[in-house]
Amino acid sequence: MNKKVAFYTLGCKLNFSETSTIARNFSSEGFERVDFKEEADIYVINTCSVTENADKRFKSIVKQAQKVNPEAFVAAIGCYAQLKPQELADVDGVDLVLGATEKFNITSYLNDLTKNDMGEVHSCEIQDADFYVGSYSFGDRTRAFLKVQDGCDYKCTYCTIPLARGISRSDTLENVLQNAKEISEKNIKEIVLTGVNIGDYGKGEFGNKKHEHTFYELVKALDKVQGIERLRISSIEPNLLKNETIEFVSQSNSFVPHFHIPLQSGSNELLKLMRRRYMTELYIDRVNKIKETMPHACIGVDVIVGFPGETDDLFLETYNFLNELDLSYLHVFTYSERDNTVAASLEGVVPKNVRAKRSKMLRGLSAKKRRAFYEQQLGSTRTVLFEGENKEGYIHGFTENYVKVKAPWNPELVNTLQTVDLTKIDEDGLVRFNFVQEEIV
Structure with missing residues (x-):
């Protein structure tokens, strides 16, 4: 019998991309992935440290797993696991805590799935997190999160991310394009670029500050990948969002007008x-x-x-x-x-x-x-990518410029792009529309 594994992700798009990659590693080693609400042999929780709430939610998620299967092996990975490994290890029911560099090798720590009295910790010093592991998500949504960069060299006074993820480092352009091609072959219509500080894309491994490529070069190269309908830039620092990138997006084949x-x-x-790296004048x-x-x-x-x-x-x-x-x-x-x-x-x-x-x-x-x-x-013609969930009899989707729309549930619309005229705002704040020409493709 294959062992069953379930995943829960707290936090950002970057965490989702890494969870998905780690889950594929489990699958390639013969584990069967199940939903977190189902009974599993192993529960993996990918943690976040950005807010206090993410810390608090961790304990309730562990309890949720134990309720389904009290004998299951529970592992904690991610940013909170790197920052406060012992704190997580002390939570009742946690068996294993892995830091920033260890999480991608989690299966090698699972030879013995016997419940531990105390959580076992394997966590590196954060300065050792100087290598890059590429990742992307698919299968959970109609869009994929593609990781292009990790870590941060900024020293914002409120932020723990550099302590949790280490120095800024990037994937090679070749690897990013290869991952984008793999995603396009899975009939995923939209890719969201993600990282800790994606505008800083291009820094190599081992603290090399030299940029092999710029973010602008990355954007231009991705725009040429065949089979991707939409590319979306996630969070980008204002001081790193250059005029050339904005102008390119405005004329792009695939990049959408959303920043x-x-x-x-x-x-x-x-x-x-x-200690932000801009003033309000630059933001304006x-x-x-x-x-x-x-x-x-x-x-x-x-x-x-x-x-x-x-x-x-x-x-x-x-x-x-x-x-x-x-x-x-x-x-x-x-x-x-x-x-x-x-x-x-x-x-x-x-x-x-x-x-x-x-x-x-x-x-x-x-x-x-x-x-x-x-x-x-309202009154404009837009393209909507429809999501895969039936929410109280409605299907939802987003236009290229991130207007959320709704329509009566139709499973044939899932993961399709439709041209629509936006007509009115519903009572719940979402937008209704008319199909310009309904084509289920």
Whole structure:
């Protein structure tokens, strides 16, 4: 009987791409992959360390696995496992914790699946995480997450990612293109480029700071890969999003008009405290450049509320900055203290109830921004890629510029691209449409 393995992923697109690659390694060694809610012999949890909530959720996920099979072997991998391996090993039910370099060899640690009284830890010093492992996801969604870069050389004062993933390093252009071709052969219509700091693409292994290729060269090369309908750039730092990339995307065969650009604060005073590598003036310039080139482009933003030193006035500076910019939606993160970061020792700690209030205000602004962006798109003709899930009798999909649409469930639409006219916004905020010419392809 093949052993059964189940996976749970916390956090970002990068984690999803790595989970998928690790799962394929299990399959190639004869394991049978099952859903996390099903009974398995091994449960693998890929952890995240960006927020406090991801830490807390880990324990409940372990309990969930133990409820299904109390005798199952539970392994923790990922960023939290690298940062606080012993903390995870001490969680009741955890048998194995693997750090940043060990996680890709997880099957070699599974010779004995007997439950341990204490979690066994194999974790490297993060400076040893100087090699690159390529990965991509498929099978879970109608789009694939393609990892092109890992690690980060930036020293933002609130962030643990460099401690969890090591220095910035990239896949070779040859490998990225090969992975993209493999994805295209699996009838996946969209690829999302992912990494920790993808605009820094090109740095080699072992701390080599020389860029073999630039992000712009990567984008141009991927655009030529046959069989990919859509390519989407995930989060990219504003200082690394160059005019040449924006202009190329506007004329591209495959790249879609959607950019997600972290801001973190609309106050230059706080950006300096965060040690970000730009000021608000550059951010305005990047947004204006995109909108001049592609007026219909979707622009998403990451913003942190409650950073130490964020007074009421500085928060309002951020709120007004975001309100006045032509943005499409916000991802709002409530600041949480992380061990071994500079920000954890800064003065001007914002009370948690104030952080929550500010977060609520920005989430309200995000809803307003998204609604306004959707309204601008009504009457336009767009292409929708439909998802594979039946949600209460409806099928959902996204246009190239990230407008979420809905229609009555039709399984024939799954993983197809359809040309539609956007007609109205429904009560739930999603967009209705008419087919221009319904072709199930």
